[in-house]
Amino acid sequence: MKTRSKFLLTAFLFIGYAATSQTVTQALAKINTEGFQKSQVMNLITDLSDLYGPRLTGTDQYYTAAEWAKKTMENWGMDKVYFEKYCDDCMGWEVKSFNVEMTEPAYMKIQAYPYAWTEPSNGVQIGDLVWIESYADMELVKKQWSGKLKGKTILMGSAPKQNMLFEPLSKRYTEHQIKKAKKSISPTPDNALNSNAGDIDTIEDLEVIFEKYKRKDDVFFAFLKTEGALGILGATPLFPGVIHPSGTYNYRESDVKPMPYFAIAPENFGKLKRLIDREITPKIKFNLDAELYLKPENSVNILAEITGSDPKLKDEVVMIGAHFDSWHSASGATDNGAGSAVMMEVMRIIKASGLKPKRTIRMALWGGEEQGEIGSLAYAKNHYGKVKETTRKKEVEKISAYLNMDNGAGQMRGIYLQGNEAVRPIFQQMLEPYAYLDVNTLTIENTNFTDHEVFDFYKIPGFQIIQDPLNYNTVTHHTNLDVLEYVPERDMMVNATVIAALVYQIAQEDLRLPREE
Template structure:
């Protein structure tokens, strides 16, 4: 009888394991079929970038795109789709027309794009160009230039170092880089996969980095206005000819606004600087027709939910997200239209398969990330408790995980574990079926400066996807070339399908993902 009992028990366990494995296999098969054979990822990113981009925080264009996303998701039969507001005083800013030229000593069309939230030029303006290398010591600048800036355009900063473009503009992570990251044993050393690494400190990020960076120009702008200067020209070292107009953060209604301020190509900057060095004074002609306005209703996060099917677990949530806002000079395709389209496609795939995850799956497309996590931080404070306070709501304990995508349009290569050792074996098992796609690389290291920082701060398991760099940091990040041409279809399909599979498996777990100690 004991022998029979043991045999029966072993058979029961084997059958149970087989059924469980088969069920998981069948679910992943459905996800793969939908994600790879019926993909809508490129259609979504095409709409989001070509039709509804750019999506600068506070603008009508952002809200129009948000309405499109909400309607599109609702048409898939997703259980809940709604907006949540995040900012009452974030201003919109639109460009209607602009032009920048050198008219003397010879004509040159200056490759330019205005920085956001700068003031209208009130028509065509013409003035001599002068150079101010730095305004870090504003008192020294005032001492040298007070009374001398009226009617002038200022060339600000140093000419970027010459770049002969011997290095590739687009790259994927090498096996060596991936292996080095996987071998890391502490979260915060220099990250072989990119520059953003360190101990995540949300308060430090927001107060020391974002706020000090955002407010660094205010006194200089005030001085230029008082002196009667006409405009400012600046640049960044993006070769060849790439314009990088991010860096103005005067988006709140009460913020000091700059006189017309243009980012120009490094090549245009270099020529202007060389002429000044020869004591030849270029004459600059420009106009900027722009509009500042305040419409708080534009500032919304887009939230969507597939309600869990298990009576005991449906109140627990697996969250995914990406920031929906972008900078203004292009369509915001890689930053972060690609991430937003992938997360939308994740929701579509899971819904279209007919799978019924035990836990609720919630997607958030955040506004205002580029201005310091405005959307995700407002959401967290509304749902989890105030920053800097120790009291937390019970909702914090209901979130099993948050997975974020915001590193361009490159293929997923794995997950940054953010120092969470306990989750490694869980993700290893979940990603094993996709090892042939090389998406199952895990590193204990941190990456930061995007929305998962907020969730990590609340001790919610928050993870950022590792993605191939492609040309994100060299060509498209916050530039006039952030366009659909730099979004690879295969990468988008892999990203959406693998994340859908990962999220579904997390939602099916008997318990939440382990938190950091």
């Protein structure tokens, strides 16, 4: 009798396991069919890039794109799509036209783009160019330049070093890098994959760092205005000819706006500096027609939900997200139109597959990430509690996990575990069906400076997706070349399909994912 009972129990457990396994397999098959054979992700990124980019924080362009995303997801039949405001004093800023030229000693068209939130030039301005290497010591700058800058344009910073482009501009992670990341035993010191591994323990630290960074130029800008300077030219050493107008950060209504400030191509910077070194004074002609305005209604996070089907678990949430805002000099395709399109496609795949996840799946497209994660942080403060208070709202305990995508358009290679060792075996099992796509690298390492760390701060399991870098850091990140041509279709399809499968499986778990110790 005992033997037969053991046999029946074993058979029952086996049948139960097989049925569960078969259910998961069937669900993943539906996800794969929808994600690989019926993909819409490139349609989404094409619209988001070519029709609804750029999406600078606070602008009409951002809000128009947000309305498109909301309407698109409503048309897919999402159970809920809505906006939440995150900023009342974020200024909109848009360029109408601009031009930068050298007229003496010979004509040269200067490849340039204005930094955001700078003042218009009030017509064409013409003046001699002078070079100021650094303003780290403002007392020294004032001593050297007081009374000498009226009517002048400033060439600001060091000349970019010569670059013969022997190194490739686009890369995938090597097998060595992936193995090193897998073997890492510490979240921060020696990150094999990402230079953004940091030791930021709290969001207060992050807010202090961002605020200090935002205000780093203010004293120098004020001095130049007082002295009667006309404008500023600067460069970032991205070759060949890449323009990098990331910033400024004077986006709040109360911030003093800088004078016209242009990022220029490094090769143009090099020539101008060499002329000055030879005591030949370039004459610069420029104009900037730009508009500053305040419309608080433009600053919204976009949220969409698929309501959970389990009566006991539907109040719990699996969250995914990406930042929706971009810089202004291109269409924001890789930063972060790609992440936004992927997360929208994840929601479409799950809905179109007819699957009924036990938990609610909520997607967020964040605004203001480029200004210090102000969109996701405002959401967290509203839903989870104030940063500096120890008490937390009950909603914190309802979130099983948050997955974020914000490292360009490269293929997913795995997940940064953000120091949470307890989730490793869970993710290993969930990603195993996709091992053939090389997406199952798990590293204890963390990465900072994007929206997942807000959730990590609130002790919600928050994770960033590992992605092949491609040309993100060499060509497209915050540059005038952040365009659709650098978004590979296969990578986008893999990302959306694998994340959809991962999110669905998390939503089906009996328990929420374990918190970091």
